[in-house]
Each structure stands twice: as structure tokens, then as C-alpha cells.
Amino acid sequence: MARLKGNFDFTGKLGNISAYKIKGKGETVLRTKGGASKNKIKHHPAFINTRRNNAEFGGAAVAGKALRIAFNPVNHITGTSVGYINKFTRALANMDTVSEWGSRAVRFSQTRQFLEGFNLNKELAVSSIIRQPLDCKVLRSSGSASLLVPALVHGINLKIPPGYHMFRLVVMLTVISDVERIASADPKYLAVAAVNYPIAFISTQWFSAVENIPEQLFNLQLVNYTGLPVCQSMLLGIGVEFGLPLSTKLIETIPRGKAQR
Numbered sequence: 672m673a674r675l676k677g678n679f680d681f682t683g684k685l686g687n688i689s690a691y692k693i694k695g696k697g698e699t700v701l702r703t704k705g706g707a708s709k710n711k712i713k714h715h716p717a718f719i720n721t722r723r724n725n726a727e728f729g730g731a732a733v734a735g736k737a738l739r740i741a742f743n744p745v746n747h748i749t750g751t752s753v754g755y756i757n758k759f760t761r762a763l764a765n766m767d768t769v770s771e772w773g774s775r776a777v778r779f780s781q782t783r784q785f786l787e788g789f790n791l792n793k794e795l796a797v798s799s800i801i802r803q804p805l806d807c808k809v810l811r812s813s814g815s816a817s818l819l820v821p822a823l824v825h826g827i828n829l830k831i832p833p834g835y836h837m838f839r840l841v842v843m844l845t846v847i848s849d850v851e852r853i854a855s856a857d858p859k860y861l862a863v864a865a866v867n868y869p870i871a872f873i874s875t876q877w878f879s880a881v882e883n884i885p886e887q888l889f890n891l892q893l894v895n896y897t898g899l900p901v902c903q904s905m906l907l908g909i910g911v912e913f914g915l916p917l918s919t920k921l922i923e924t925i926p927r928g929k930a931q932r
Contacts (some may be wrong), residue, residue: 723772727775809844815896869894
């Protein structure tokens with residue numbers, strides 16, 4: 672893998688070289704073509720294991736997209752997360768010991784413990800900012816949840832990175848479905864059941880990066896809740912959104928965790 676620097680820059684194909692931008696970064700990455708042809712990989716018996724892995728990577732991508740959609744209110748600040756999240760969902764697929772290799776599912780309903788504490792932004796984790804455990808409760812029976820954020824004291828349990836001036840909290844309650852391979856479908860991997868509940872979320876006011884914040888309790892409720900099938904899970908999440916003050920009343924969101932220095 673090579674990276675372009677200087678004034679010469681492009682994206683797309685040039686001979687046997689492909690150039691593309693990494694999401695959330697300004698640099699251009701270069702790759703050269705190589706390996707077996709697509710047709711050979713698709714049909715030759717020697718590549719059966721490659722086809723199995725490719726199929727499950729496709730399923731992981733579908734599950735990863737579903738996870739990003741589930742937390743759509745903070746999608747603009749998740750950084751270079753697509754490959755990072757897909758790698759996580761691919762690991763969840765490896766835990767399916769029932770389905771055959773090449774058809775393993777991403778069953779969030781059976782791996783919920785691994786979602787606890789997972790960060791959508793690998794470069795700036797919430798736990799590195801709010802350095803104290805949060806008190807969370809999720810009630811599947813009522814489709815509700817609560818999250819208690821303790822009093823935050825700048826420099827003690829609140830560590831805002833240098834370069835950020837304003838921040839606010841976004842708390843979300845959402846639903847996600849297991850993803851399984853369906854041979855007759857196209858694409859092959861689909862959600863087992865449609866999610867019918869919109870995301871419930873609360874955004875706080877903007878706070879100064881050096882401000883001490885009192886204890887905050889957030890209560891969220893899924894609208895018109897009537898229950899969930901076994902294949903669906905409720906997820907409670909929190910995001911830290913940074914802002915740049917444009918005036919005394921107007922704050923502009925800083926996308927993808929980029930500090931203004």
C-alpha cells in the first residue's frame with residue numbers, strides 16, 4: 672500500500688493502479704491490481720474457501736451497515752469506521768457454530784455482551800472522554816431505557832482533547848436485527864426481521880470544554896412499543912459531539928472527530 676503526498680493527486684484507476692480516499696482522512700491510498708481473475712475466484716474449485724470467506728465478509732458488511740444505521744444520530748462523527756465496524760461484525764459471525772462456513776450469521780441477539788462498551792469511533796472512544804462508569808438500564812419488556820451520567824468535572828473524569836471548544840452528549844435507544852444468509856435472496860444476507868421502531872434520542876445543550884457538568888439522567892422510550900422478536904436487540908448508546916462556536920448562539924458541529932487547532 673502506498674500513499675500520495677505533494678501536489679499530484681487523483682482518485683480512480685490509472686493502468687494497474689487504483690487510487691482512493693480514506694473516509695475521514697485527506698490522504699490518497701494507492702493499490703496495484705493482482706491475483707486471480709474475478710471469474711476464476713467465482714467458479715474455480717481451488718477458490719472455494721475464498722468464496723466462503725467473501726460471502727461472510729459480505730454478511731459482515733450488511734450487519735455493519737445495520738449497526739451504523741442503528742446509531743444514525745452520531746453517524747457524522749464516527750470517523751473512519753466502516754472497515755473497523757465490519758471487522759467487528761465479521762468477528763461476531765465467527766461465533767456462529769451452527770451454520771456452515773460460508774453461511775454464518777451475525778446474531779446480535781446471541782452476542783449482546785460483546786456490544787457492551789463497543790466504540791463506533793476507534794480513534795476517539797467515549798471512554799477516553801468520560802472517564803467514569805455510566806449507570807445504564809435497558810428494559811426490553813417496556814421498550815425503555817435510562818442512562819445516568821455522573822457529574823463531570825473538567826480535568827478529573829472529563830477529559831476533552833486539546834483543540835475542542837464545545838461539546839454535547841447524544842443518548843440513543845435503538846433496535847437492531849440479526850443478519851442471516853438467505854440463499855434465494857439478493858443480496859444473500861438480510862436482516863431476519865424488519866426494524867419498525869424509529870431511533871429514540873436526546874441531545875443535550877452545548878457545554879464549554881472546560882465547564883463542569885452536573886449529574887444528568889436520560890430516559891428514553893421507543894414509540895408505540897409492542898415488543899420485539901427474539902432475533903432483535905435493543906441497544907443503548909451515548910456519543911460525544913464536538914462543536915465550533917461561530918457566534919454566541921450558533922455552534923457548528925465538527926464532523927468525524929476532527930479537532931480545530
